[in-house]
Amino acid sequence: MIPLNLYLLVAAALFAMGVYGVLARRNAVAILMSIELMLNAVNLNLVSFWRYRAPDALSGQTFAVFVFAVAAAEAAVGLALIISIYRSRETVVAEDVNMLKW
Amino acid sequence: MLFMNMTPDMLRLLVWLIPVPPLVAFFVILLFTRGSKLVSDLVSVLAILLTWVIAILVLIAAILTPHLGEEPITSSIVWLPLGESLATSFRMGVLVDPLGAVMLFFVPLTASMIFIYSTGYMASGAYWTEIKGGEGGHGTTHAAHDEHGGEVIDSAGRRLVKFDASAWKARFMAFIALFAGGMLILSVADNLLMLFIGWEIMGLCSYLLIGFWNNRVYANQPNRITPMIAGIKAFMTTRIGDVFMLIGIAWLYSFTGTLNFRDILYNEEALHALAATPAFPNLAWLGGLTVAGAIGLLLIIGTVGKSAQFPLHTWLPDAMEGPTPVSAMIHAATMVSAGVYLLIRMFPLLSAGWVEGGPLTAPMTAMAWIGSFTALFAATIAMAQRDVKKVLAYSTISQLAFMVAALGIGAYIAAAFHLMTHAIFKALLFLGSGSVIHAIEHGEEHAHHHGHHFPIDFDAQDMFNMGGLGKRIPVTAWTFLIGGLALAGFPFVTAGFWSKDEILADAFAHAPVVFYVLAFTAFLTAFYTMRQIGLTFAGEPRTAAAEEASQRDWRMNTPLVILAFFAITAGWIGIPAALNPLGVNPFHDFVAGTLLEHPEALPFDPLPMIVSVFIALTGLAVGWLVYVARPLKAGQPDPLARALGPIYTLLEHKYYFDEAYDFLFVRLFQWFSDKVVYQLMDRGLIDGFLHFVARMTEWIAFRNKDFDTFIVNGAGDEVAQGVGNLGQAFKYVQSGRVQQYLAVAAAGLLMLAGVFIWAFFLR
């Protein structure tokens, strides 16, 4: 069997990649994709723990299902926002959306 | 009759009411009449007549009361509660004993006459006033034109216009009402303090009334005393006397614990204690002076000031600057009489320790000396005066001195008698002189309209500008004659004779020196009286003004007649028992009750009476010969001047006392007031101190301001600035870029995670 820590490491790596993408990418859509990466890493974590620690209790999977729902909602709204900003600002570069600056 | 049903309480109430109407009139006129001459005339005259009626009622009740001296009409209220019980409080109230009744006889009488006279006298007249700078001088709006309708320049370069003397008539009536109120308070007072209150009210009014025409100046005479100066002079001089009097009152109160007349003067033990205690036990050379003596001397100084005795006599002649009714009021009926009244009232104190025939006490000695000297002194000056009112002024000083001297030798009742008769005939004489002055002024006006020109310094009061007025103003002339004869002591028919004779009789019996001085003075009195009558009324008019003189005002003539009546008859009440058809001397018996020991009348001695008759007639005859038999023509000098030579000049200048006082005292005090009190103390020390305090406060205030601005405000501003700067520095954190925020958040989170790991996994 594959030890738990490998799954977790994969998840951690994905998560770290997602962090890098969120912080470093200029395009807002790319940032959103990085966020999806992070959420997937989280899901992987949850399911791994479920399988390895408490397979009888289905709460691990349930949790993952909810994460799916939230991720979907968040992606939808986020993309809608990006489109809206694109309409009014003519840009999708996150850096350029800095009206709340000093 | 009314007072048969009068209860004692009603009587007492009436006594309280006596001073009230004139005082009320004062306030009413000042506050409500708005300067209306008619209303103020009515208010004041009605008030004084009301007082007269009440006074007559009280007087009749008093006369009808047997043993008034032992049981006088009294009423008092607690005025100043002192100590634990009401019994030790200071009470003030009214008292009508025989002496008070005498006052109630002549004070309202003369006051009423003077009030009525004033409504006529003050209704016309004009005098010069100076206009300074622009126009209208002294802010007056009543400047009337003179006959030329404009202004003149006098020899001193001042611009003068004629001012209407009746402009402030309402105020005049208010002031004399207040004055009468003060005198009446004094007359009915039952204690020294209330007497002093009335005394001081009169002092104030004398200033107000003498200086009534305060903007008057005399053309061509810039150094002559004006009413304003005369008022100050009167007030200041009497003030000197008042200070000593107040010390005497205070000493009396501290010694006896009361100021009530009955408690001190009608009280054997009190008088005995006062007479037995030495005043200055520590000073050997004053060993003989008792408390009674010391207090008496202090009170006498008060009278010396108020009744213008030597050496404080200088104010009275200059007080003639006031309108003539004022002279009558102040110098005949009331104020100067108040001084003598004080001494008569306090006689038991002044004579405490004296028995008839024994040595005189210190106050009595003082009074005898001062009185005799002043009488002669003033009479000599009166002989050489040109101004009709000044003669009367000195005559007043002289007659008052008679009364003072009488008291000095113990002739208590004679002094009271002469006080009463003198008030009446002197008031008559003053009012008469006012009538003469008005007549000359009218004559001046008439003559002016006929084209005659008068110099601008024409003096309507100078007797040498008069003459022949007997034919032109007969009512005045006859009444003045009656008054003058009373003053001179014309035998038997005039009041002055009987009172003066009683003084001389007493002096003859007790103190021959005083007798000789007073007798000679009586001679001089008769002389200068006839001189005055002769110059004024006899012969031919010496100026055009006298030629056209006229005076027909009933308001002025009626009081003259009434007073003349009393000038004749008032004396008959005091005819000595031996000559009296009633067999007794009613005045003597009545007034004697005021004193504890009820002095007996002197046994009748014909010699002094013969002497006084002789003196009076001789004096009058000499005067007649000089001034009436060969009346003076216009421009003719006074024969007396030729007769006396340089002495005449000395007399005319009043022995140069005014100049002496000015040199000795006035300049000194003026210098002191200006340099020391004003410049040094007031402006230098007091103002300097205040300025210093102000500057200190200002300096502190400015330091406060600096503290506030730089430190308090500064701190606040710095804080705000600092926060702002901090914000300015930190604002760059807010870049608006979400990824930056996230990066920071992630970094922070990692740090926390690190701490967490370290805390839970590594330990």
Place this chain on the structure above:
Amino acid sequence: MQITPVTVTFAIMSIFALGGGLGVVVNRNLVHAALFLVLSLFGIAGLFILLEAPFLAAVQILVYVGAISVLITITIMVTRRIMGIRESVNRQWPVAAVVAVLAFATLGFVIVSQFAGETPVSDVPPESVAQLGAQLVSSQAFLLPFELASVLLLAALIGAIVVARD
């Protein structure tokens, strides 16, 4: 560790996942990045199957790949016009790299030290999917969160419409 089919499958799926992830964050071309995301998601789905959660794998593909990736791609298309970006990363990418590395290091440290060599506790019970469904609507279990999630989706739906319309 032996080479079994499970291990090999694991390796392949991991490579898909990680490689796809790398591609997402590195690729300059957005469409490529989106496709790499799809690849990564597939890899994750495979890992789910390996973890005996077939339902979740199916949901993953349906929701993520089918819906979200499509949505992302559409958005990329819609916002493509002004794409002229030379760089794909912003100015703070060193910081981001450091943070990412640190994050991985932290997580890795904990994982390696705590969860080394663990094996599954027990077997997965049969019919787990049915049970999952039952739990989702059971008032003793996850009914409330389920309903709330529905509300959330509704809100997101409305919100997206509102935000994105003209």
